[in-house]
Amino acid sequence: MGIAIFNTYLVLLFVLVHFGIVRFNLFWKASPAIVLVLLMFGLLVPMGWGAPQGDALVVRNAVSIVPDVAGEVTDVPVVANAPLKAGDVLFKIDPTPYAAQVKAIDAQFKLARTRLGQMTQLYERDAGRGFDVEQRQSEVDQLSGQLESAQWNLDKTVVRAPSDGYVTNLALLKGARVANLPLSPVMAFIDTSVTIIGVQINQIDARFIAPGQEVEATFKFAPGQIYPGRVESVLQAIAPGQTRTSGTAVMPSAIEAAPFVVRVRLDDADFTRRLPAGSAGTAAIYTEHLKPTHIVRRVILRQLAILNYVNPF
Structure with a gap:
């Protein structure tokens, strides 16, 4: 401009x-x-x-799906990139060994309760010892906990979607064997319940930005279009300003004025849901200062929106 x-x-x-x-x-x-x-x-x-301007990026939370139990996969009913609701079945693990464990512990639990009832009756008739009653009660409590744990394992043979979203890059097939290892996820689940739009603003331009200010954004995904919104928050930390506990002295490094990230929300909720994760664009934030410059910024942003038809970068 x-x-x-x-x-x-x-x-x-x-x-x-x-x-x-x-x-x-x-x-x-x-x-x-x-x-x-x-x-x-x-x-x-x-x-x-x-009226600072910066690059915008659409981000969604990703969940690495790791089963809580190990076993052979018997069914994978989901389709990659198909919308799912919270609680929909992602895949199933062979429940046979876990069901057998539940059955075995349940049988022991029932027998322990019967013995506890018998010992209690004898104790009430002054024909038994209180220690025997306490011992049988302890056995019942232990088996109750084991039965609850075994039932939990059985329930976890059906792996469900943690929220609304979709599975991407699906490679899991029936017959595969999965393990409950944190470093061995079996599929990636993209959470669509929350869409995050972040805008990078240079530090020298971020001084007047505050929640609630007007925002306009354009995306490569929708060239020629301008979408209004509002500032939600200015993130109060970026990686260069983060410290971690360690056993070493401070390691000096080159200091750079990395951009701050501003989280914004678009007014068009339907369009926000349709934006693929990773969609890139440009956004302008209109503060309460130097308002005459807002006119020029609006013109520049609309020029960029039109150039999105031909500019792939």
């Missing part, structure tokens, strides 16, 4: 000089440099403070 304004001035100056409307004296010869300085420090730099 700055280049367009400057070139427009040069063309206008050429026309005025060519038709003799102004004399091409020292002032008019120096005027392009003067206009360039005024344009830079009177419009472009203040526009970065009052």
Whole structure:
């Protein structure tokens, strides 16, 4: 936009000089440099403070699906990238050994309860010892816990979707054997219940940004379109400012002014849900400062939206 304004001035100056409307004296010869300085420090730099612009990215939470029990996969009813609801079955594990374990513990539990009842009756008739009653009660309690754990394992042979979303890059097949190892996920589940849109803003331009301010965004996924929204929050930490507990002294590193991330929410909820994770674009935030610069920023953003038809980068 700055280049367009400057070139427009040069063309206008050429026309005025060519038709003799102004004399091409020292002032008019120096005027392009003067206009360039005024344009830079009177419009472009203040526009970065009052209406900062940055790259936008659509992010969704991903869950690595790791089964709680090991076994052979007997069924994989899901289809990759098909919408799922929370609780839908992702895959099933052969329940036979877990069902047998439940049956065996349940039989012991029933026998222990019967013995506890017998010992209690004998104790109430002064024909038994209180210690025997306590011992049988302890056995019943232990078997009750084991039965609950075994039933939990049996229930976990059916792996369900943790939330609304979809499975991507599905490679799990019937007959495969899975294990409950944290470093061995069997599928990736993309959570669509929450869509995160982050905008990177240079640190020198982020001073006036606050929640609730107006936002406009355009995406490569939807060229030529402008979508309004609002600022949700400014993330209060980025990786360079994070420290971790260690047994070593501070390791100095090159300090760079990495961009801050601003989380925004679009007004069009349906469009937000349709945005694929990883969609890239550009967003502008309109603060309460230097409002005259907002007009230029809106024009620039609409130019970028139109260029999205042909610019793949």
